[in-house]
Amino acid sequence: MDITVIQEWFLSLGAVNQSLLGGLFTWGLTALGAALVFFTKSVSHKLLDAMMGFAAGVMIAASFWSLLVPSIDMAAAQGLIEWMPAIIGFLSGGLFLRVCDEYLPHLHIGMPVEEAEGLPTSWRRATLLVLAITLHNIPEGLAIGVLFGAAASGIEAAGGATVMGAVTLAIGIGIQNFPEGTAVSMPLRREGISVGKSFWYGQLSGIVEPISAVIGAAAVLMIQPILPYALAFAAGAMIYVVVEELIPESQHRGNTDIATLGTMLGFSVMMVLDVALG
Template sequence: MNFLLNLAAWQQALLATLFTWGLTALGAALVFAFKTIRSNALAMMYGFAAGVMIAASFWSLLDPAISLAEQQDRTPWLVVATGFILGGLFLYIADKIIPRLYLKHNRHPEGRRTQLKRTILLVFSITLHNIPEGLAVGVAFGAIGAAASGNQSAMILAAITVAIGIGLQNFPEGAAVSIPLRQSGMSRTRAFMYGQASGVVEPVAGILGAILVASVNMILPYALAFAAGAMIYVACKELIPEAHARTTAESHWAIFGIMAGFTLMMVLDVALG
């Protein structure tokens, strides 16, 4: 931990987002072992990722945002609500402007019409919401330098849990890109390259988020809440529907995954915090 505290915020964010990118690549590497993954396993993986993100959004982002707003003598509920809504609105607008291809069968691209190939759209869809995930990690680490010296140890633990949570949900995303591409006839190596490439934007977004927050202390609580709103949007719009789409009405694997992911991240946040 002392090693991390001695690094600049952008360096901390870079290391953390390289970790999250690595888990994306690890998930994509499943294509070398499997051509398909059982539906129940995928459902639980997506559910687990959603549970992790929901828990991390509150304990690692919204709760610190409330505390920081109070320290700055602002109205905590207004600051946090504003940032949270803006985070969700950011991804909603991106959904409408940028062509999307969701992972369910028989879905169609949203937004403006495009002639891009399905494979490019598939990668682009995952890559799009990796941007706010990278920002979330960068914001969390940028908050460390902006916090009072007595709070830095707690803040770095919170930032680490954010990185762990996002990394865990990146693992099934990597597989969700590479394995369908392999099923469509693409070579394993090329499918893996597309899968891991979807996480490339996270280090870039993480560095930008860390530099911005560390430079402008006043926006810190808004930025934390913004990152939480973006994460909740991803969980509700992408991960939870995808988890349920992988199971039958009688199956509860998606719910088991959500509960397990939420519990794990809650325990990590409370214990480490």
């Protein structure tokens, strides 16, 4: 099929449907990562830490090139103080994740169930692990939806947000979702949970992404003045996840060098994708 036909079809869908497809794509790669549990019972800790570091690097680069830069450019196009929406949105995104982190029961990967965070609960370890990944998949889905909404807002030329940039962001987030699916399913399989249930829990955390992507796109289309704030909000939430969760998890087993190299590689891959394609 001619690639031009596919592009025209995709552009005709509108921002909400584009966001839904983008979110489904990122969820699909989460499921693909979780599906490794069908072929092996474990993955080496070094590889897993490198993959988590890679995910962190992708999110850092995406936060800057795909979200903060368009937020600043869009604020300038709207006649606002360029840095004001970026700083308000960025800090608000981090604060939102901090509140969620405080109250939503969840368990970071590799931690014993006794160290679950959030409100006290009797929920099982598998549920807590899924909630931990789900918590930081929300801003990823929002980022995709907000960027598609920004591209459809009619001010993309001045604001720096394009459909191709949103597609690139979805590709980058999808790539880093692969190890996240693996990071949930493999520990559960090692603990004796069946292959089917391990896969189910591994992919479950990604379902929130198409939902939050649609919400993000619909919100910015209805209230266009919030666009620069929404872009920066998603960036702040993603950086909070990186610093509070992904980087510590990638290094707590002592594989600091390989995890750091993974972060740099992930950053480089997302930077190339965004600059070359976005």
